[in-house]
Amino acid sequence: MDVRETEEELMVHSYQRFGLVISRGSGDRLYDPSGKEYVDLMSGYGVAILGHGNRGVLEALERQFMEMDIAHASLYTPARAQFLREFSSILPWKSSMTYLGNSGTEAVEAAMKVAFKYTKRRKFIAMERSYHGKTMGSVSLTHSQKYRKSFSGLLYPEVTFVPFGDAEALRRVPDLDSYAAVFVEPVQGEGGVNIPPGEYLKEVREVCDDNGILMVTDEVQSGMGRTGKWWAHQHFGIVPDILTAGKGIGGGIPMSATSGRKEFMEVLEVGEQSSTTGGNPLACAAGTEVIRQLKGGLLERVDSIGRVLRDSLTETVGDHRLVKEVRGMGLMNAVELRIRFLPVLMSMIDGGAIPLYSGINTIRLLPPYVITRESVEIAASAMEGALERQVASAREGGA
Incomplete structure (x- = not known):
């Protein structure tokens, strides 16, 4: 019995599951058992503020x-x-x-x-x-x-x-x-x-x-x-x-x-x-x-890297027809969509980034405070790719 089967059998079904097994983390990255790497935009629902393995x-x-x-x-x-x-x-x-x-x-x-x-x-x-x-x-x-x-x-x-x-x-x-x-x-x-x-x-x-x-x-x-x-x-x-x-x-x-x-x-x-x-x-x-x-300088970094993240998202997907608004403060950010979040979220995971969600149409981003500029770029690219795949899927469905 694998990890998913064990949890599905023995744990109450009161969580929204993403179908992903994560076996370890380091800094702002998470890894599945095969070694595939993901940018962590979830940080355990805002818990891992110093990153993983600090x-x-x-x-x-x-x-x-x-x-x-x-x-x-x-x-x-x-x-x-x-x-x-x-x-x-x-x-x-x-x-x-x-x-x-x-x-x-x-x-x-x-x-x-x-x-x-x-x-x-x-x-x-x-x-x-x-x-x-x-x-x-x-x-x-x-x-x-x-x-x-x-x-x-x-x-x-x-x-x-x-x-x-x-x-x-x-x-x-x-x-x-x-x-x-x-x-x-x-x-x-x-x-x-x-x-x-x-x-x-x-x-x-x-x-x-x-x-x-x-x-x-x-x-x-x-x-x-x-x-x-x-x-x-x-x-x-x-x-x-x-x-x-x-x-x-x-x-x-x-x-x-x-x-x-x-x-x-x-x-x-x-x-x-x-x-x-x-x-x-x-x-x-x-x-x-x-x-x-945080007193040692990490708190100040939250504001600066948060602006980098919002600027990157705004530049990459801010004008996308499926995006209503990019907003946030520090490293508490959201991309409000004009469609339901789930297919976009799952597609972002496939693209190497694990975000959160709010309501029915918002992607929420709560990354660790140690998130790097490289990871910011990967996150923005993953969102852009996910949105483009939704456009292509809708186009094919209407064909």
Whole structure:
């Protein structure tokens, strides 16, 4: 039984599969068992921000493993303390506290608890086309019906969705002073790499301030340098009350954080939010190394190589008749198509590049921050070839 057959038989069928077996990775490349090479535009859904096989992360893990591999947060440990010091240095507040978990959805759940307990209010606002996770609290804030419809009876009912980018729609929500928090992705990820209009997040901040609502920015995908700054909200001149982080924070090791102003976060009491493996020494050692490398110049590179990627895509496919728009910030980019994404995505894989997708018609690109100019050119060429093959296929079908 081969790899595909084994997974199809033994693993639940809850993932969109691309039919590809990947056996190893190096830098910004992935390889199948035959040795075929692919440019990684997925990076594990935005996780492998330092690329695959990063030497610094490997050495940090090796050192920490030899000292201590696991310590529950009921015990103090140097690795966790070091990470918290480093992480607090990149947060937007002078006085903050952080809850450490293992995944983005856990981070969102913790933020919901903090907002609920601090404000003593039951209701939340989230955005249309939002994505905040799939556990029962976080999926209640996620807008897409494909994630919600099978579990409607279990979802938290006190959530109001408003259009992303429309501050007036937010202002029109009745009884705003009864809401605990507004959850917003500064740049929507799964929704299509949607960038808000210029003053939108400032207006959201004002609405929250005027009504005693906590503003929570979900930075699980857009944070840790993905848009060229530590946090995507920094592009828009606002400071949230709470933010969530995940994906690349652990350099490939599962890790997440819920951080906020100390006055909000300290409402959590003993036992109200905990995790067996949250803040474990291995993840913390990896996380510290991630911050060190980003501070060492990699963060600045995200903006410059991101511009190279967008310019290359714009030049290569921007005027293609199947392309509606090329957009993005840093290395969080999208090509919105005029057709469904799936045949284009699969054709890009055949052409040597593995992208992601959003919705039904958008190719999403979340490459490692170490992506090279050569890989950028391969990615743009793979997309151009995929689009041309779709044109040729349509032409043949109409002949």
